Amino acid sequence: MIHMNDVMKVYDNGAIALNHINVDIKKGEFVFLVGPSGAGKSTFIKMLFREVLPSSGILTVNGRDIIHMSNKDVPYLRRSLGVIFQDYRLLPDKTVYENIAFAMQVIEAPRRMMQRNVNNVLDIVGLRDKYKCFPNQLSGGEQQRVAIARAIVNNPAIVIADEPTGNLDPETSWGIMDIFKNINASGTTIVMATHDKTIVDAMQKRVIAIEHGEIVRDEARGGYGYEH
């Protein structure tokens, strides 16, 4: 699913965000990216959906060569991915339903599929009865569920999340993690950058630790490994 070979990222200002990155992530895996702030987690995540272009190395996602792909193919790469951010990024003037349907609308999905898929993901994230609400009428946890629903409504092969529980209290975070577990259980690959030690330790999934732009640990069933 994801293959990195000696990937390096140097930003325009000369900052080396990632260096000598070698990683293979297989279909159906659940992977945590951990490490201190500024380690390069977000850069790693952004390269996967080509928000950031690697400076050198080989990177393939879903069989697509990220470095050599043309700009006009990027939308099709992204349709095979679901992206989730710490700050939800919902549209405030659209309802829950519209926010999720928007992701289908803009890729010109057939309308008859739309209603079915949206209702389906509303069930998965447990927000069926709130479909008419606007984001400002929802709690942070609920907003993140909407964002997750939007990310999976087009049935992506990989879900990528950058600190999805970063703004949430522990209780709420567990609810979010349950949803990710369920999504993963249905065969979707998940790559998640996080700071949350408790969650990583409890989940016992693959952990890739990054420090100063380099991978310092890659364990199949690991814990967070830092004292925070």
Added chain:
Amino acid sequence: MSINTVEYFIREVIHSLRRNNWMSVASIGTVAVSLFIFGMFLMLVMNMNKMVDAMESQVQIMVYLEDDFSRDDARDLEVDLKKMQGVEKVTFVPKEEAMEKFKERLGDQKTLLDALDETNPLPDSFEVMVLQPEMVKTAAENIEKFEGVNSAKYGQDVMEHLFDITRLIRIFGFALMMVLALATLFIISNTIRLTVFARRKEIAIMKYVGATDWFIRWPFVLEGIVMGFLGSLIASVVLRLTYSGITAKIYDTLAFFPLIPEEPFLNYVTMIVVIGGMIMGAIGSTVSIKRFLKV
């Protein structure tokens, strides 16, 4: 493109025009003013072209005689003129008849002539017709050499001055239109830029979920086209009213000054103006999206 998508685009455009209310109005107004001025120049140039054409195809020479030339001598001159090569027809116009004709042409304004107090300043004249327009110039030059001829005037003569004027108007009009077009493009692209800015979050999300660049661009391009279209409609209506007004006025006061008839002329002008407006809208928005959207 599915109906679903078309519907979505239309909703987006309406939504956006409403959101940028006064900017949209300003853009539409600028388009309207620019296109109105453009249309006025277009109609002016076309009318002048028509006049030049009409004069160029004339085969008539007006031969004005000296004041003291007697009617007997004039009859001899008529015979001489008729013998000239290329001359088809010669008609004598006595000064009294010339005055009558002049009064007729002035119509309502003939009271102007009261100041003349029944004196007649017009000379006797001949209307000379030649066979072909190309012969007019040489014939007139030869006629002027005859005894008793004061001057021989023909349309092309006037036309040469007119040509200088039309050229000036064309150059000036063209320069003005360029400035107006640039101003219009500028304000349209600015309005669209505001729209893009207002919707940057939405655009970012669209990109994350895999919308194509064209899908993202279309509503903005459409918005530009719609603004151009609305502006050109306003310009067309005002242009039509203005031209009708001018035609009516000229018909009342200067009946001999022929304008191009309103139909179908105004329909062509409207078509050009509307298409021009939509093209300006499309270019204005495309430019700003290229600059500010970076999709």
